Amino acid sequence: MLKIVLISGKRKCGKDFVSERLQRRLGSRSRIVRISEPIKSEWARKLQLDLDALLSDGPYKEKYRRDMIVWSDEVRARDYGYFCRVAMEEALSRQQTPYILVSDVRRKNDIKWFRETYGAEKVITLRLTSRPETRCARGWTFTAGIDDVPSECDLDDLADGFDFVLANDEELDQEAIDLLLDKLQLQYR
Numbered sequence: 001m002l003k004i005v006l007i008s009g010k011r012k013c014g015k016d017f018v019s020e021r022l023q024r025r026l027g028s029r030s031r032i033v034r035i036s037e038p039i040k041s042e043w044a045r046k047l048q049l050d051l052d053a054l055l056s057d058g059p060y061k062e063k064y065r066r067d068m069i070v071w072s073d074e075v076r077a078r079d080y081g082y083f084c085r086v087a088m089e090e091a092l093s094r095q096q097t098p099y100i101l102v103s104d105v106r107r108k109n110d111i112k113w114f115r116e117t118y119g120a121e122k123v124i125t126l127r128l129t130s131r132p133e134t135r136c137a138r139g140w141t142f143t144a145g146i147d148d149v150p151s152e153c154d155l156d157d158l159a160d161g162f163d164f165v166l167a168n169d170e171e172l173d174q175e176a177i178d179l180l181l182d183k184l185q186l187q188y189r
């Protein structure tokens with residue numbers, strides 16, 4: 001049965017890191033989908049930017065983050081599922097896997113769209129948290145217009161809560177990853 005894990009957390013909480021660790025353990029039965037991918041590719045096309053640099057975790061991405069948030073919010077205001085839909089269509093057209101790890105869920109409306117589209121029973125929400133000092137050590141600095149806007153804060157008050165919350169402050173060894181997969185009820189053997 002298709003299972004979709006919606007992974008959220010504040011900047012530098014380790015969304016990409018944890019998604020990749022889970023994906024590696026699950027192997028070919030899983031794939032990572034990023035809602036930010038169609039945002040970045042459409043933005044790169046619009047402004048003729050370097051898409052690979054925009055997709056990577058570095059200063060180039062940070063340089064354009066605020067502008068991308070503003071523009072993608074305008075698109076979302078017209079159609080809240082737009083980027084989720086494009087990301088999923090693109091992913092499923094290339095490879096069908098029983099497990100999908102969506103590594104950058106940021107909005108209540110993202111969760112709503114996945115539940116409406118695939119059925120609530122197929123959707124699992126995983127929230128990552130890290131202490132501010134951990135995030136700082138990973139390169140985060142509070143930035144007005146990025147850390148205090150809905151793309152970062154909308155899930156702070158999710159009414160029905162997350163299915164699972166993982167404090168990601170320490171190294172995650174194989175046992176911790178397997179324990180998380182057991183909790184999520186995803187088969188890795």
Ligand SMILES: Nc1ncnc2c1ncn2[C@@H]1O[C@H](COP(=O)(O)OP(=O)(O)OP(=O)(O)O)[C@@H](O)[C@H]1O
Nearest residue numbers: 010011012013014015016017018057138170171172
């Ligand atoms: N448990 C961990 N152990 C060691 N390093 C970690 C851990 N979690 C995250 N990191 C490192 O912290 C940095 C930030 O993590 P990551 O890019 O996954 O965060 P993110 O939540 O996806 O951030 P953003 O929202 O900015 O894209 C990366 O260099 C990653 O390798």
